[in-house]
Amino acid sequence: xxxxxxxxxxxxxxxxxxxxxxxxxxxxxxxxxxxxxxxxxxxxxxxxxxxxxxxxxxxxxxxxxxxxxxxxxxxxxxxxxxxxxxxxxxxxxxxxxxxxxxxxxxxxxxxxxxxxxxxxxxxxxxxxxxxxxxxxxxxxxxxxxxxxxxxxxxxxxxxxxxxxxxx
Amino acid sequence: xxxxxxxxxxxxxxxxxxxxxxxxxxxxxxxxxxxxxxxxxxxxxxxxxxxxxxxxxxxxxxxxxxxxxxxxxxxxxxxxxxxxxxxxxxxxxxxxxxxxxxxxxxxxxxxxxxxxxxxxxxxxxxxxxxxxxxxxxxxxxxxx
Numbered sequence: 548x549x550x551x552x553x554x555x556x557x558x559x560x561x562x563x564x565x566x567x568x569x570x571x572x573x574x575x576x577x578x579x580x581x582x583x584x585x586x587x588x589x590x591x592x593x594x595x596x597x598x599x600x601x602x603x604x605x606x607x608x609x610x611x612x613x614x615x616x617x618x619x620x621x622x623x624x625x626x627x628x629x630x631x632x633x634x635x636x637x638x639x640x641x642x643x644x645x646x647x648x649x650x651x652x653x654x655x656x657x658x659x660x661x662x663x664x665x666x667x668x669x670x671x672x673x674x675x676x677x678x679x680x681x682x683x684x685x686x687x688x689x690x691x692x693x694x695x696x697x698x699x700x701x702x703x704x705x706x707x708x709x710x711x712x713x714x
Numbered sequence: 715x716x717x718x719x720x721x722x723x724x725x726x727x728x729x730x731x732x733x734x735x736x737x738x739x740x741x742x743x744x745x746x747x748x749x750x751x752x753x754x755x756x757x758x759x760x761x762x763x764x765x766x767x768x769x770x771x772x773x774x775x776x777x778x779x780x781x782x783x784x785x786x787x788x789x790x791x792x793x794x795x796x797x798x799x800x801x802x803x804x805x806x807x808x809x810x811x812x813x814x815x816x817x818x819x820x821x822x823x824x825x826x827x828x829x830x831x832x833x834x835x836x837x838x839x840x841x842x843x844x845x846x847x848x849x850x851x852x853x854x855x856x857x858x
Contacts, residue, residue: 577753581840600734607726662828666815666836668774690854
């Protein structure tokens, strides 16, 4: 199952490559236009990719899972909101990787509101911020991230209340 | 320099490198796909999906972002493409916000791990909050 999942990304790349081959044989001109567009995208992404790499090293160095769990599970009051927000922003990788840790925290009594806020803040991908800025500019990117950050708290509270309305 | 734990840094570097390496085929595949879609799909396609009405555009953007999931970079690239095709910024913002916060694809896994009510209500609230986020972001940008 795991290897099937691992191979999935390679199958995906293979299918896209085959699609490119088909385009090449159908219309070489179209292929050149598409490939030039792709090259331009790669050149745009490359410096950002290096930055992402450095950011990933820093995050992995300063905030491992155990640290996140320790602080998110034990603090209280406003600190917990802050921790839910900050850890959500810093967390990396696919969301399902975080489900076991969240289940653990849920079992240990962490309120759903904090978990929901944590998940919403995962939408604020600090490591991808340079790409967002590249496409949409500083003003838009920072505004969007701040608004998302602020609204993650009412979302946590509302969702917690909705979950609590058990018949 | 003494403050740096070399072994920890080595591990962090290894994790980061593996992370980058893991997403590389997906990222290249997505970039290839995006290039293909951008060049091949006529501009009118997006104009048909987004009709210029602020409410339906918001809903379309949010629905698209909720259904399509993956790396945020893809959402940014697609969002930029939407903008260039004449889609409103508010719809694109809703699209980006839902892409990263609503996960209908992961819903079964989330329900299994954190509870059905948690998963359903969280995704529904994230959908609507993202619409609010899009509107507020645009209002703030207009004020600034």
